[in-house]
Amino acid sequence: MSLKSRSGPLGYLGIFVLLSIYFLPTGAQGSDVGNCLLCHKYPGLSRVDENAEMRLLYVNEEIFNKSVHAKVKCEGCHTDIKKIPHEPVKPVDCLVLCHIIEPSEEQKFSHKSVETFLADSVHGKKDETGKEKPFSEDMPTCKDCHDNPLFRPLAFVKKVRPGVAEDALGRCRVCHKKEEFIYRFYNHITTRLHKSRSPLNIAQSCGRCHDDPDLVARHNLSTMAGGSYGETFHGKAANLLDESVPDCLDCHVPKGQSVHQMHGNDDLRATTHPENRGQICGSVDCHPGASPQFANYQVHPEFDKEQEPVTYWFTTFFIVLTGGTLLPLMAILFLDLLRRLFPNASFRRRKEKR
Amino acid sequence: MKKYPAIKIKDGKKYFFRFDLDTRVQHIILAATVIILVLTGMPLKFSDTTWAPYLYSVFGGSQMAPTIHKWTGALMLILFVYHVIRVVSGIITNHILPLKREGKMSVGRVTMILLKLPMIPNLKDVKDFFGLMKYLLYFTNEHPHGDEWTWKEKFDYWAPFWGMFVIGITGLIIWNKVIATQIIPGEFINLCLIAHSDEALLAALFLFIWHWYNVHFSTSVFPMGTVFLTGYLSEDLMVEEHYEHYVKVMTKEGLEGEIKPPHGGGNNPTTCGEPETDEPDSPPETTATEAPNNSTQQGGISS
Numbered sequence: 001m002s003l004k005s006r007s008g009p010l011g012y013l014g015i016f017v018l019l020s021i022y023f024l025p026t027g028a029q030g031s032d033v034g035n036c037l038l039c040h041k042y043p044g045l046s047r048v049d050e051n052a053e054m055r056l057l058y059v060n061e062e063i064f065n066k067s068v069h070a071k072v073k074c075e076g077c078h079t080d081i082k083k084i085p086h087e088p089v090k091p092v093d094c095l096v097l098c099h100i101i102e103p104s105e106e107q108k109f110s111h112k113s114v115e116t117f118l119a120d121s122v123h124g125k126k127d128e129t130g131k132e133k134p135f136s137e138d139m140p141t142c143k144d145c146h147d148n149p150l151f152r153p154l155a156f157v158k159k160v161r162p163g164v165a166e167d168a169l170g171r172c173r174v175c176h177k178k179e180e181f182i183y184r185f186y187n188h189i190t191t192r193l194h195k196s197r198s199p200l201n202i203a204q205s206c207g208r209c210h211d212d213p214d215l216v217a218r219h220n221l222s223t224m225a226g227g228s229y230g231e232t233f234h235g236k237a238a239n240l241l242d243e244s245v246p247d248c249l250d251c252h253v254p255k256g257q258s259v260h261q262m263h264g265n266d267d268l269r270a271t272t273h274p275e276n277r278g279q280i281c282g283s284v285d286c287h288p289g290a291s292p293q294f295a296n297y298q299v300h301p302e303f304d305k306e307q308e309p310v311t312y313w314f315t316t317f318f319i320v321l322t323g324g325t326l327l328p329l330m331a332i333l334f335l336d337l338l339r340r341l342f343p344n345a346s347f348r349r350r351k352e353k354r
Numbered sequence: 355m356k357k358y359p360a361i362k363i364k365d366g367k368k369y370f371f372r373f374d375l376d377t378r379v380q381h382i383i384l385a386a387t388v389i390i391l392v393l394t395g396m397p398l399k400f401s402d403t404t405w406a407p408y409l410y411s412v413f414g415g416s417q418m419a420p421t422i423h424k425w426t427g428a429l430m431l432i433l434f435v436y437h438v439i440r441v442v443s444g445i446i447t448n449h450i451l452p453l454k455r456e457g458k459m460s461v462g463r464v465t466m467i468l469l470k471l472p473m474i475p476n477l478k479d480v481k482d483f484f485g486l487m488k489y490l491l492y493f494t495n496e497h498p499h500g501d502e503w504t505w506k507e508k509f510d511y512w513a514p515f516w517g518m519f520v521i522g523i524t525g526l527i528i529w530n531k532v533i534a535t536q537i538i539p540g541e542f543i544n545l546c547l548i549a550h551s552d553e554a555l556l557a558a559l560f561l562f563i564w565h566w567y568n569v570h571f572s573t574s575v576f577p578m579g580t581v582f583l584t585g586y587l588s589e590d591l592m593v594e595e596h597y598e599h600y601v602k603v604m605t606k607e608g609l610e611g612e613i614k615p616p617h618g619g620g621n622n623p624t625t626c627g628e629p630e631t632d633e634p635d636s637p638p639e640t641t642a643t644e645a646p647n648n649s650t651q652q653g654g655i656s657s
Binding site: 230232233235236239241242244245287288289290293295296298301310311315318319322325329333336338339340342345347348 | 548
């Protein structure tokens with residue numbers, strides 16, 4: 001069965017297209033302006049080609065939209081498709097001029113420059129003298145190494161350290177030509193992808209106001225936030241310069257929003273509102289599977305008789321226990337040292353053997 | 355079970371049986387786990403001090419130290435369970451079952467057995483404690499004549515026992531907080547954290563000040579008591595700390611003639627205030643017994 005035979009009467013197709021557009025989830029359109037997914041969205045779509053090889057023609061839209069080429073129209077690479085339904089297509093040539101405008105030079109974008117790099121490399125088909133290398137047909141072309149890669153989190157820099165990563169800049173230079181543009185955008189993007197401050201640093205900067213007793217009293221706040229944070233495992237690990245523990249922002253800023261969108265605990269929009277706390281603690285990066293009860297853990301414990309009597313008396317018990325055990329023992333130890341100075345001296349002596 | 359002679363003689367000196375191999379191994383595991391736990395735990399408790407990050411990084415920082423702490427804690431808990439099983443099975447096989455065989459089981463008798471276990475504090479401990487106070491305050495020159503286990507040793511036993519229980523339970527809860535809070539309220543985690551770290555600090559100070567003074571730094575044992583390695587205590591220390599038991603063992607072994615006077619020369623007024631120089635004339639040491647003696651095969655503290 002050829003693709004042509006599937007196209008069917010145009011009337012049905014029109015209705016189908018309209019229905020598809022109507023039911024298409026919003027935001028999922030990607031760059032499928034030509035509506036190629038009308039057919040290619042079906043997982044079974046395939047055919048056997050002239051070499052008797054099965055060709056899968058299905059495009060998983062969800063995956064494709066997370067790939068680096070998500071914004072390129074299908075026709076941008078499949079340049080020989082001029083009408084739908086289309087004839088069997090030629091393999092994609094990665095070096096075509098693409099419709100995307102490269103922002104540093106405002107020219108149409110192409111991977112063509114890569115061809116020059118490749119030709120000059122160990123993988124080039126010709127040697128320095130311009131002679132065809134033996135077995136030059138074995139030399140790789142684009143698609144021998146590249147698939148359509150998915151966007152991934154920033155991870156290719158093997159050792160994270162401050163400053164500009166040359167390995168990353170090398171990637172920028174493949175497509176972008178202007179050094180000034182490369183540096184500016186590299187910095188623009190990467191600073192936003194990294195945490196710019198350690199948890200301890202963030203706690204300290206919040207603490208500049210939130211640990212000020214006058215300010216806390218003035219605003220009737222329930223805790224000296226930085227100090228009480230330091231009493232929990234979160235704050236203690238932050239003190240030991242752990243970068244992975246939650247800081248103020250991780251709990252107080254709603255996921256996916258900016259740090260400027262914090263709300264008070266009594267605001268229903270606040271992540272720290274009693275009804276929302278469970279979701280924050282139980283988030284996939286923190287304590288997945290945590291029950292709502294878990295979120296009742298006091299992340300800002302206060303040693304205060306009125307405010308938290310249980311914690312207060314519980315702690316007091318251990319202080320008394322520690323003092324009550326150690327002080328008498330240390331007194332005995334001290335007396336023992338003194339006693340050893342004069343082992344046989346005594347105010348009174350036993351005269352008789354028992 | 356291996357029989358340990360009550361007295362061993364080496365280079366003409368008598369050594370008295372105290373701890374069997376099982377008890378000594380338990381002690382070494384306990385000591386090692388305690389030290390590792392303190393070193394990996396205290397930097398967290400005192401995380402705002404300058405030394406904490408350095409000590410923590412020795413154990414791999416926050417990537418590794420918590421893992422070391424948890425698994426060392428788990429090892430300590432296994433030791434605790436093992437110890438309790440040993441003690442309980444010891445009581446059952448050595449005391450309860452014989453009683454049952456004789457058909458003399460009663461609440462009263464079992465209570466009496468439990469009260470007479472070696473580590474249970476008794477009236478003699480109270481008496482010895484006040485005796486020691488009198489001695490330390492120079493009201494007498496006679497050191498209390500301790501029995502096989504003195505109040506100090508019972509204290510050193512029950513303090514870590516309680517400590518391991520409290521720290522172990524709370525540690526397990528903090529470790530598995532997500533599961534634990536399916537049952538207990540989240541606020542309990544705060545209390546567990548307080549109990550865990552405060553009790554740990556108490557235990558650490560107790561061991562590194564009190565226990566180490568008694569077994570390392572006191573002039574009687576400095577630089578280090580060796581009974582935790584050999585299981586046998588030297589005669590001098592036996593006389594100093596366990597005189598009553600010393601006399602009992604010597605008598606039982608038929609060595610009455612070689613019994614030394616108690617510490618401080620209390621029963622020998624003429625030598626008071628002078629250094630003890632007179633060694634009792636002792637017959638050739640070959641008379642010392644090698645015969646196994648069941649009455650002293652107590653298996654350390656676990657029977």
